[in-house]
Amino acid sequence: MSTGAHPGTRTPTGSDPVLILGGGLIGLALAHELARHGRAATVLSRRRSEAAGFVAAGMLAPHAEGLEGPLLALGQASLARIPAWVARIESDSGLACGLRICGIVVPFASAAERDAYPTAAHGEPLDRAGLEREVPAIGPLWQAGLLFPQDGQIDNRRRLMRALERACVHRGVRFEEGCEVLGLVTEAEGAGHRRKPIAPPGGEQLAAVRLRRADGQELTLPCREAVLCGGAWSARLVPGLPVFPVKGQMLSLQGPIGALSRVVFGPGTYLVPREDGLLVVGATSEPEAGFGEGLTPAGQRQLQVGIDALLPAAAAWPPMERWWGFRPCTPDQAPLLGEGPIGGLWLATGHHRNGVLLAAISAELVAGALLGQQGGDGLLEAFHWSRFGQGQTMKLSPSASC
Numbered sequence: 001m002s003t004g005a006h007p008g009t010r011t012p013t014g015s016d017p018v019l020i021l022g023g024g025l026i027g028l029a030l031a032h033e034l035a036r037h038g039r040a041a042t043v044l045s046r047r048r049s050e051a052a053g054f055v056a057a058g059m060l061a062p063h064a065e066g067l068e069g070p071l072l073a074l075g076q077a078s079l080a081r082i083p084a085w086v087a088r089i090e091s092d093s094g095l096a097c098g099l100r101i102c103g104i105v106v107p108f109a110s111a112a113e114r115d116a117y118p119t120a121a122h123g124e125p126l127d128r129a130g131l132e133r134e135v136p137a138i139g140p141l142w143q144a145g146l147l148f149p150q151d152g153q154i155d156n157r158r159r160l161m162r163a164l165e166r167a168c169v170h171r172g173v174r175f176e177e178g179c180e181v182l183g184l185v186t187e188a189e190g191a192g193h194r195r196k197p198i199a200p201p202g203g204e205q206l207a208a209v210r211l212r213r214a215d216g217q218e219l220t221l222p223c224r225e226a227v228l229c230g231g232a233w234s235a236r237l238v239p240g241l242p243v244f245p246v247k248g249q250m251l252s253l254q255g256p257i258g259a260l261s262r263v264v265f266g267p268g269t270y271l272v273p274r275e276d277g278l279l280v281v282g283a284t285s286e287p288e289a290g291f292g293e294g295l296t297p298a299g300q301r302q303l304q305v306g307i308d309a310l311l312p313a314a315a316a317w318p319p320m321e322r323w324w325g326f327r328p329c330t331p332d333q334a335p336l337l338g339e340g341p342i343g344g345l346w347l348a349t350g351h352h353r354n355g356v357l358l359a360a361i362s363a364e365l366v367a368g369a370l371l372g373q374q375g376g377d378g379l380l381e382a383f384h385w386s387r388f389g390q391g392q393t394m395k396l397s398p399s400a401s402c
C-alpha cells in the first residue's frame, strides 16, 4: 500500500485495496466478504475494543424486536443467511462463533398486549402455562407471551468478533490497528476547493483519506474507494450524516448450565443465556448520554430491576462483568447502506440495536454493490442515506428519535 502521496498523484486501479474505515463488526464482515470475492481490503481501526461488536448481546431477533416494514424484511433476509455466513467464518478461522437458534420468548402482562405486538403473526402465542414451560421460574408479572423459535443468538463478544478477525486475516485482509481516520479528501479539495458537509450524490469524488497512525505519524493516503464503517462515530467523518450514539449498559451473571434455554426479551431488559450458563443481561438505551463513558448506578439498577421482574431466581446468581458501548443510531433506527454522498465512498453504518443480526446481509449487499454485482433483491434501496432528505439532514438531532 503506498502512503504519503498527495491526492491525485496516482491513479489507483480496480485492484487497489478498498479502505474499510472502522474495524468493528460491520467493517470486519464487509472486509471478509470483499476478500472472499478476491477484492483486497485494508481495515483502518482506531480502537478495536471500543467497537459495539464487543458490547452487544448478540441477539438475532428481527421478530422478537418487533421490527416492521423494510427493516423487518432486511432482518429476516439476514437471519436466513446467518447459518451459511457463520459456517464460512468458522471454516476460514477455525473458530466456533457460538451460533444458537434457540428461540426467543417475549413476555407480556396481558394477552391483549401480546396480540397487538407488531410481529405477533410470526410467533407462537403463549398463555401463562406456556410461558412457564418455555421459561421456568419466570416472574409472576407475565401472563402471556410470544415464542419466536426462528430467532436466536450468537456469542459476538467472546467468539464471533475474534473469529471474524481471524477469517479476515486468513483471506488476506490487511489491518492497521490504532489508526484513526481524520478526514476524507475529495478531488476538488486536493485541487484546493472546500468540500460541502454533505455534497450532492455524484458531485464529488473521493481521492484520499487523512489518517494518524498508532505511532503518531499523520499522512494522506490516496484511495478511490472506501466504506464508512465507523459505527456511532460515523458522522465525525461525514458531518451531517444522521448517525448518533445511543449508549447501552450491560452486565452478566453466571447461571447454572441449562437453567434457561430461550432468550427472554422483556420490556427494557433482556436475558441471553449462553451455552455455558453465562447470562448476558441488557441493556439501557441512553441517547442523552452522548459519548459519555462508563457505568452509572441508575443504569445498572435498571438492569437489576429488569432481572428481578423477569427471572427473580437469577438475582442470586454471581455477577461476572459489567460493560457499556454505543449503538450507531439513525432517525428511523435503520442502517445507511450503499452509495454515500461522495463518489467512491460507500456506507455501511447506522445499524443501531440490530447490527449483529444485520451484519451478514449488510456485508453481502454492500460488497455486491461495490463489486458491481447484480442482485440484492431490491433490499438496498430502502436504506440509502438520502431517504432523510439532503436539506433536513443537517437539522436532525439525536433527541428527535430513539
Ligand SMILES: Cc1cc2nc3c(=O)[nH]c(=O)nc-3n(C[C@H](O)[C@H](O)[C@H](O)COP(=O)(O)OP(=O)(O)OC[C@H]3O[C@@H](n4cnc5c(N)ncnc54)[C@H](O)[C@@H]3O)c2cc1C
Binding pocket: 021, 022, 023, 024, 025, 026, 027, 044, 045, 046, 047, 048, 049, 050, 051, 052, 053, 054, 055, 056, 057, 058, 059, 060, 061, 179, 180, 181, 182, 229, 230, 231, 232, 233, 234, 237, 247, 248, 249, 250, 282, 283, 284, 324, 325, 326, 327, 328, 348, 349, 350, 351, 352, 353, 354, 355, 356, 357, 358
Ligand atoms: C448495549 C448494546 C447491545 C446490543 N445488542 C445487540 C443485539 O443483541 N443484537 C444485535 O443485532 N445488535 C446489538 N447491538 C448493536 C450492534 O452491536 C451494533 O449495531 C454493531 O456492532 C455496529 O457495528 P459497527 O461496525 O457499525 O460499529 P462498531 O462495532 O461500534 O465499530 C465501529 C468501529 O469503528 C472505529 N472507528 C470509528 N471512527 C473511526 C475513525 N475515525 N478511524 C478509525 N476507526 C474508527 C471504532 O474504533 C470502532 O471499532 C447492541 C449494541 C449495544 C451497544
